[in-house]
Structure formats: C-alpha cells, structure tokens
Amino acid sequence: MSSIPQELSYTKEHEWVAGLDDGLTVTVGITAYAAESLGDVVFVQLPEVGATIEAGDAIGEVESTKSVSDIYAPVTGEVVETNDTVVDDPSLINSDPYGEGWLFRVRMEGDPEDLLTADEYTTVTTVES
Template structure:
C-alpha cells in the first residue's frame, strides 16, 4: 500500500502519485466505498491527451456509474490492464494494485491538488 500522505488528491476523488514526470492516477477508498462493488472500468487508450478536469473514463458498480476526472493534464503512457480485467481490485486495493493510468505531465502538474488532510476534510464536509 502506498503512503497516503505522499499522494495528492482531486476534489473528484482521484489520487495522484508523481514519480519524475510520470503521474500515476487512481481513485480513492472514499470513491470506491461510495460506488460499492465495481464491476466495469473504462479507461482511455495509451497516447490519449488528457486535460485536467475532463472525463477520462468511468467506473460502473452494481449501484451506479461514475465518471473519472483527470486530475492532471498530460499524455496517457500506460493503463492498468489488471483493473480492466478485474474491476473489483478498485474495491480491494484502491491505493495499491488498482491504479488506473499513468500520465506523462509537465512541471507544476500537481498545483491546486489537495494534500491528505485537506482531502479528508473535503470528504467530511
């Protein structure tokens, strides 16, 4: 499991881990719990250009469909096929094996995202 304090978070419940110029993106445990049992995930193709705030995919559960919003701007360089093949990973390991996509980003990509304390406060509001 990832150290949650090193991640950045969007108000739309995505998390971001930055390693150099590559941002790994997933959904938070709060989002996974709210969705319930996730049964389908749609992700963009490698090479897709993302703009912060735009929809990049969706997660479907037994109770609803939720759009996934890009927390950063950049180019998709990898998708997590394991999550596409087994969407339930999002429920069991949202901060571990269930990352969604990796995006090549520019400097300052995480500006405006929340730290863990601010995200927790946001979910409690």
C-alpha cells in the same frame, strides 16, 4: 472509512495522484472513499494509451452495482500506460484502491493545479459524509 495515504495528492473528484515528486510520470487511481461510496465496482473504462488528457476533463468511467461515475483527469499530459489488470478485474478498485487498483499513468505537461494534500482531502470527505 479507510485511512488516506499522506504521500499522495488528491482531487475534489476523488482521484489520487502518486509520483509528483519523482518526475514527470504520475500514477492515477480513485480513492478508497470513492470506491466505498460506489459499492462493488463491476466495470472500468480507461483512456487510451497515447491519449492527450486535460486536467478536469472526464476521461473514463467506473461502473458499480449502484451507479456509474466519471473518472476525471487530475493532471494534463499524455496517457503512457493503463492498468489492464484492473480492466480485467475491476474489483481491485474496491480491494486495493491505492495499490493493485491503480488506473493509468500520465506523462505530465506543466505543473498540476488544484491538487489537494491528504489533510485537505480529508476535509472534503468529511464534508460529504
């Protein structure tokens, strides 16, 4: 299993969130654990730019050769950017989930709830393994 970046926050549904300390806009992706569990990702559907999303809601999906999984909003806010590169080349989710494989950016509203630290997320993945 790949290492879990300490500087990110996580959800129990295996999304990661970057930029909480930088301001109101955060970057969201799925974790390496999720990507490894899915297998080869072949399709990704992201929320529309301008969409208002609610933390915990299913807002997109990732399809692999094994299954289809929902993408859940880790925070509430407005989608301000999507990663068109990952839509065109979904395999980036497998090859670089914390870098080029990011999914979308959100201008947050309010404080995020229920996000996990890297250590807390490690516990979640250990229990599921």
